[in-house]
Amino acid sequence: MQNLKTLAPLAWRNLWRNTRRTVITLIVVSVGLWSVLFFNSFLNAWGQAGKDAVLDLLIGQGQIHAQGYMDDPSIERLMRPPEGTFLEALEAGEIGAWSMRLQLPGVVVSEYKTLPVNMVGVDPAAERILSSIPEKIVKGRYLLDAHDSSVILGISLAERLKTGVGRRVILMSQNVAGALSEQSFDVVGIYDADKATEDYYAFTGLVAAQKFVGLDDEIAQITFTIPEEEALESTVARLALAAPDLDVRPWKQLSLFLATTDSFMQNFIYIWLAVVFSLMAIGIVNTQLMAVFERTHEFGLLRALGMKPRQVLVLVALESTFLIGFGVLLGVALAGMTIWALADGIDLSAFAAGLEMFQGGQVLYPQYDAQRFVVFSLLIWVLGILVALWPAWRAAKLSPIEAMRQVT
């Protein structure tokens, strides 16, 4: 303690002696930390936007099926529309919207081609709130209501079938009797999403789909959205409790691909952190070593006067602690200002053409991530101090006589 009281003021004054060291260290640390913090916010926003775009399209934040449906999505494993406590649970606060769907795997036939398709019977009123497909109609119109027995196709599928709005296609799927139903549908609308979705999903009214395969009111799936991401787990648990015989799943269990990209996005920042820190460490060690060697004579003098090697180590380490600390503060301020300046969003639409993950005109909103700001700042600070112990140790181990012989 007494040591610190003696050494801290001396270290403080020494900070401002070597302008080159001070400036280089400040720049290296602040720009490094800035890049980590800003990149973190950017990646979060990017991952979030990409994820939201995909979830909004069809998946939602979660889905409910009959037990076993996910493993064997057949017409024998359907469920009844929700009622009683289950319906109440669906209508509760955290759930933004929910929608009933009936998925019918089958084939679609045009004059030219027969292709596999997943015919989805939907309730257009609910879909308009929950899914972005209704907004992605580029030709014709979306479905009018659940009784609408026309069909909406994706651009890519329509092109491959060589069909379009105003034409008809035939759909075939297994019906309740185990036989094949076949019916012709008017193509009334074309939607534009990513190719995988376009090629596989066709939409018609829920009631029309049920009639097509001879069902009453059975459905295959309830999709729901939850505006507050934090409420996801508890809501899923609550729904599972309200419908114990059904299979309630959050999106991470529905799309392995998305769950993987999401955790990659979350963790990629650590790779960046490691890269930045390695560069920073080289900068810090070099400038500190330079500063130590420039003051060799002085360290010899201090040792001659009776300072112990350990005290010299503490002195130099304190200098780095202050200096890197300033760099960290500067970096946090820079990152804060950058994010503030970009609060209106970064428009990626110019680049989005090549990024199928994004559904057109994507705008990112980088946000402060208070927890990671604090953690990364402290991490950089502490790691910076640790690598700076090496030059400090070099200073401490100088022999006073050798050091004093150097007259600079």
Place this chain on the structure above:
Amino acid sequence: MINPIVRCRGVGKSFGSGELVVHALRDVDLDILAGDFATLAGPSGSGKTTLLNMIGALDRPTSGTVEIDGQSLAGMDKSGLSELRLHKIGFVFQAYNLVPVLSAQENIEFVLQLQKVAPDERARRAREVLAEVGLEGMGHRRPSALSGGQQQRVAVARALVSRPSIVLADEPTANLDSATTTELVGLMARLNQELGITFVIGTHDPRVMDHSQRHIELLDGRIASDTRS
């Protein structure tokens, strides 16, 4: 009989090894007594600095023993030697004696801080020694705002302030002009006479030797003569 402050017996110091070995000191016996004002002279390379380093606990001999105030340097680690220097020895070097970022007063107080002396007493003692070396009122100045002679006087003040057993000065006047040299040596001689401070000064300078009451000549790492006047 009073114990000597410094007691060297059979002290040898060599640098390097094999064909390149340099014997800087050979078999030196020397006692420095309390109140001595000794000059250490000899040609360049004769071992003056090396001997002062031994006496000042900056280095340990290759052979023989050095005792300071009865404590043998043998077997002391770096920290132990530092502690010994801090409490027993004051140093004045040829140049760059002061820590540039500290004022004169702070430079002097610094050793007291290392000795864990209370702030009030530190300030008082530092002002006292500054007055003693004739630099009253200059305490706030940084070394860069002091002349060479003034810097050396601050160094002398700093060497005194910890009340060491002995003050060692290696070529303290080498960078000073003639008038300033006379002034500094006069100051050290006065401190020796009035306060009984023990000095050992390594020097080439006859103006310094003029003041000495004991003169030691080194030649090739051996004591060639040791005379009191």
